[in-house]
Amino acid sequence: MSAVPMTDDRVRVLIVDDTPDIRLLLRMSLERYPAFRVVGEAGNGLEAHARAREEPPDVVLLDLAMPVMDGLAALPGLRRIVPRATIIVLSGFGADRMAERALSAGADGYLQKGASPTTIVEYVSALVSERSVVPLSLGQRRRAEGPVAEGVEGEKVAADASGVLDAALRLAPYGVVVLRLERDRTVVVDANPAAVRMLGATGAIDDRPLGEVDESFASLVERHRAALSANRAVDVELTAGATPLEVRLRGEGGLIACYLDDRPAGREGALLRQALATVAHEIRNPVVVLQGIAETLGLDQSPDRRAQLTGAIARQARVLERVTADLLGAAQARHGKLEVQVEPVRLADVITHSVQGVPNLDDVDVIGDAAVRVMADPLRLQQILANLLVNAVKYGAPPIAIRLEPLADQVRISVEDRGPGVPAAFRPLLFTEFARAAQTTSRGTGLGLYVVRSLVEAQGGQVDHEDHPENGSIFRVTLPSAPEDGPRA
Template structure:
């Protein structure tokens, strides 16, 4: 939250948005448009305090933010600054959100993706008393910034290189492995598959005794390639995908209704998560096309491009892991590595946030360095997104298993609601009422990768509030003094 002394003969603006790079771009453009930005905030609660402190003429208010969203903050801002003009910015559900925002006290509504020229014109129209309604996105220009006039702890797995099936055992869809020749005896079955078929299944048992319909479908199917077909279990349709491994057949089971729902939710939430960084990148690109930008502004925008590109890389990385798990192609390249070095690298990739690091265990661990960076990136990013500072990362010995090294990521927020904790690591799961939507994949990916490396992830409430996520991984195969 920042503020500055300003002149009194220009429109004074407060920007409330949780994307720091977008706030910077808006500030840059509004100043070039003849306005003065008197303060910024990254969530609704901080925005209320900033408005209380500065009493601006204009408030640009994002709707989807952590701590307190824009709709909740709006009436408080209206009460603190009754003469101010409040313009709501949002990246989704334009008509519905516009109606709710206007009913709550907004003077205007603009979608993210609207050109800056339209944003500035809307501000001026509102100040001049001309009625303003929701403005459609200008898809030809996008955002143009050109100037205008817990899970229970379990014993760790042995330190071995995991196979694809290690990760598939954790998948939220059913996976059954049977021998490739009749009578297709059971080799393994994960918990999701047991829940779907709702039947006892023992290793070595013929598939037809577990589920005759699926067994019959396999017999009647050419076993020369991957095949998809539908079956009926307990009067409910189910999608079955048959794939081949070297010595067995893999059956992927998913209830069709659930699958369609997950796909729709995944598309909607992922699109929402991606749209913000893409809007910022488009804005920066158009701004950099200007010939009269000072080098200091160019440098700051290039840093913004790097941050937003890394954010997109994290989202697509989680999607890729989820796809690799489903296809059985997830690969882990475990090595002996220093976890402190990886922690520092992840923190350096998040320059807008401050994290405190404490190291009480100097042992190296056995892990895939890129996967570890992905896991820690998700945990630290979540701590900053959903929690409150300070965020602490502790590398310490496990109190339960001598062969494990623990990495705690702790924030000081409100913690995870107790009723949601059993669903915390499930694919596409999100706590109800969470202002920051997210893809619902991050923690699931962390759990999948941790288990695939012989480790585990757990959650516990903080001693003084907040959340503590603990990533536990096996110590290195060789002692530090042997390297």
């Protein structure tokens, strides 16, 4: 490989990724070469800013999809803190879709996750030496350059394409609306006939304030103004008149593109597409880690390093097992085929196994008598607790606790965290299939709490949520208690 020339100072690297095992793999790959020194690690953009201030790096390896602050949001701050650093974005998102945004936000290079550790090190070395920007893909160059033909012929091609697009929008079964954000109002720039019909308007709505067309639509846009002004996408539901609509809003340079769908199948299709995308993201990191370890294990490693890698394999295998268990559980619940085998179960054993299967869970307090027993399927109860703990890690914040409360003929098991809590608008969807709160930056399939509810109810129990009195969330599972003289699981 092309190595960075040795100097008195090694190349200082900051690794930013919310998956500790990916950080471990990158650290081990870089430290095989004496030219590199890893000076810090961070699990989100805010932590990356703090680490960069503590010890300024020469290179930042930056993940895009992270909680608290994602990579794109962190890039401008990193550029201010370490203006001379080489910032390389690592992401599981498609390069054609995200590379240009990452580069325009200040990144010097872009690599998709899944590249081998050796490839990553070679790329970092080359980019540090040359400080060159990754060339755009052919498709991106074509989009940036416009029509290949020049002069009159090029203008004709563009005009023809514009006419075809206008005709397609007029005939589209989806509603398409373009809005313009102004200081104190939102104005309709254009709308196709389907959108006019869905919004219950009469006549053209171009150049009209959105509030005059549909107050609820205008209120919805206003609630998400900050995200749309930052060029983000928002998926929401809207009732226009008596018609429920699925709405996607995407901000871009002061304009908002709105896509409306009033067909029942539209929601099912959207849910399926979302499920496929989120499941792909959820399993991407474990696959990346396992691929990297397969390459790294073939190298000469110390016993300590081999133990670290073996531990990473076990952790990522548990992540894959949890995702596949949720997919299977959701499918069984939807088709009424969810089976449980209820028996007396001692909670201490289930809690131990559940905690071991949760990545990034540093500590959890168990409050109450863990020797108490419930009537439950032990494997299903382990899945329930693991999902609630994963939810607390992803969307909440420490301290995380499991509280056990014996009742008259039941036992209440609560998982508590001190995070930001559940947004009020999202609470009705909390235990529904594929539900994820808008603007969340954490990865997830949207199935975890749906599976929890399905499994709890299948075992004769109930699950609910309430706000923690000191900020955060409390998820409570209530199950029948086991008879005193029953056998122990």
